[in-house]
Amino acid sequence: MHTAELQSIPTLTQIGQGEGVYISTYGCQMNENDSERMMSLLEMMDFHSVPTPEQASLIIINSCSIREKPVHKVHSEVGRYRKMKEANPRLRIGVTGCVAQQEKDQLRADIPLLDFVLGTDAIDSLPEVIARVRLNNEPVVNARFQHQAPYHIETLIRNPGVSTFVNITKGCDNFCTFCVVPFTRGRERSRPLQHLLTDVQKLVDRGVREVTLLGQNVNSYESECGVNFAGLLKQLARQTGIERIRYTTSHPKDFNEELMDVMAEHQDKIMEFIHLPVQSGSSEVLERMHRGYSRDEYLGIVEMIYSRLPNAVLSTDIIVGFPGETEAQFQQTMSLLNEVAYENIFAFAYSPRPFTKAQHFSDQISESVKSQRLAQVLALHKETSYALAKQYLGQSLQILVEKFDDETGRVSGRSRQNKSVYFTGGRELIGQTVTVHIQEALPLVMRGERVV
Template sequence: MNEKQRKEGQQIRQVDSTDIKSDSNHNLSRIKDMSSDDLISKYFQSTYEPPNMKKAKKRRREDIQIHYDFDIPEEMRGIGKGKKFMIRTYGCQMNEHDTEVMAGILTQMGYISTEDTSDADIILLNTCAIRENAENKVFGEIGHLKPLKLENPDVIVGICGCMSQEESVVNRILKKHPFIDLIFGTHNIHRLPQLIKEAMFGKEMVVEVWSKEGDIIENLPKVRKGKIKAWVNIMYGCDKFCTYCIVPYTRGKERSRMPEDIIQEVRHLAAQGYKEVTLLGQNVNAYGKDLEFEYGLGELMDEMRKIDIPRVRFTTSHPRDFDDHLIEVIAKGGNLLDHIHLPVQSGSSDILRVMARRYTREDYLKLVKKIKDAMPNVTLTTDIIVGFPNETDEQFEETMTLMEEVGFESAYTFIYSPREGTPSARWEDNIPMEVKKERLQRLNKLVNDQSAEAMKKYQDQVVKVLVEGESKKDPDVLSGYTDKNKLVNFRAPKDLIGQIVEVKVVNTKTWTLDGELVEAAVEVK
């Protein structure tokens, strides 16, 4: 990106946060001292607008404002001194990263972190809406928090994240869980200090959910987990509108950060000694399509190659946006790893069509061939849904044969469940659960077999492992991941945690490798 492009992009997209005005889609309701029916009536007669597919698909690429001057309001600085917060996170890496930001904001307000709910003054559940099971877990946790709230009325209990962007979820909380103090969505995390102030000093429930996509707030504080691996958001939202997916409604349209802001953040992480960075986006390889100049993930990854950080990954990709230039850049190697997660969802072109994935089985296989031609040693993993409405036995068999043909070394597999607010939720969920489970069982057996077979090639090989910490099963054993994202367990001194070391594989399993430290080869970076 040249200087002219950079300046043009900033002129179009950058504003000062003092220009932020209340939005017609911004709803702040204080509604606790009311009956549940009155609560719901007042809330949904407000300016809040629930997800609407037709409107969402027609939305234009309005200029997204970028703000560089986030600050804690003076009256909220130090208000958490001597107090503690706990954030429980559900769902994807994006939610994990949002938690890092909220933890950063709360820390700047004076709070310290705790893992004990009974010791916390603020409890936030950062929720996921992508699967029904995730929602059930959250509502189960909400139920567990009620006695705590009755015992300690001063504790602030908040629900945030993707579930908060769903009308049905907010409706259910208002009606059945009025003890909740705070509900806010994915677009207004930067307003956490103001929301806590409302919850702390007001007597009513605080509900702030913006239907409009959020701006990009660049200087939000973060408290990252550890000093080894880091997540870096490069874009937000998704424009694909797959018929089963709630993400475009909960996360909004695609909006990219400016390249120089991402590059600066990664350089800063490298200077702090981080060994691995993962670039995040709901549809990460659509990065840059909304910028006012020509710049995509390929160009950004080329910049990552120049930064002195050992490993760079990105997730999650959409096959439709995986272009030739990106393949060419990743194939250059260096710190760009050739482990690619490429969700296919189904091996049937007919099912892909009704999923609105916008590619066919043949398109996907052509893309895989391009990737393998450029990177013969690439490791591919994927996501697959079984039991989509009207999926026949023959169409499921196409998924099985695609799994074998591509040679995926791992896969996240799911039974289809309808998500309210998505197009497929209006269709008959007509595959019996016993059929779904049988298909999932067969698919998982194939996934396990292919993973075990892929692991065998590492027998007696020396691999480079980024040591992340003690094994979950044995504190005397260290564990970490190879550049191919294979988990390795081995005995070694604990002062190697955070280092990249060479390990000889002595035993292979379905999902993990056992190894022995190669004493003389510790990579110092």
């Protein structure tokens, strides 16, 4: 939108007129964060969040295209709102997120009742877009990447609570052959170091105790002044009052000794939980995936992590049934899962994504083989993760308390290792880090008793 057009719009901050917004969010933490950002912007326009679409005069579907049939999901959700739209002429409906970015004008052409389609780089234009669709009743499609524009945003979170997410990078330049992200989130860009230091300190001043630094590939962060991810972690640990720092997702090829040295040096603040997506245990498959590391190189990184940080806890992502994956190559993934003590894994059967190279590979694997392999991975993981969880029995963990449940009278929080831990306690513990003796331990959830 041009400045001249903006000037003709009266009182941007009053456009919501106290009406309701319903945001339907799919997909990853990046999308969750984008929805929160959109809601913050809309509240500044005098909208408020409502829990059901029926109460809303603005509905936003924040879409995800990482899994199967994403466009179909958008069609079917909009279809559910068709009658509401006919009955309520004030109702405006828009699609944002990765499907919006991927489909652009086509989405509105296919679903004419959509009032707007907003790509992943256009979130901050939401107020102007809503003004146009509300005041001028004109449909808007804004899904151009701003590749050259600096990534200068302020973290917008309405009620950050004890633990919150902070975007540090967006986009990805890696072009793994199975992944649609570079096409839906654009080229990688990093936020300026000083903005992040200021943002995190402001969150601390609002009561935040823990931040998770967020990006598709956080450890390729590079600030305008050349500070890398290790440098960012070091400065956040030294220059802000944040108590706990986590990050996700890291890429094995960008993991280096400097990063591990900083994590080891600042263990008081930087949590030892590391999500390190391997995707496959076969070097041949990794090469076809364009991951930038071999099996041995990955194992070398794992070894380096444990040598610097013996108490590190790892999780990973696995794709089974990538095109051309032989039974022997799949078994290499199984053997890697036996070799590395992952406490959690996210395993998926490969499915072709638009724009990606791998969708054109001729040696696609049958659905039945993919399902069998996925079942094997999940069964193995179930076995190992339960065994690893048992090691926590009788241990005392440091829990940052995040929530109190009125019904059960229990509080919950997370350990340094990212385990959710429940124990009896009062609301006044929220925001405190307490010691809890673990009495029951499942892979992701644990129960215990506070040590006082």
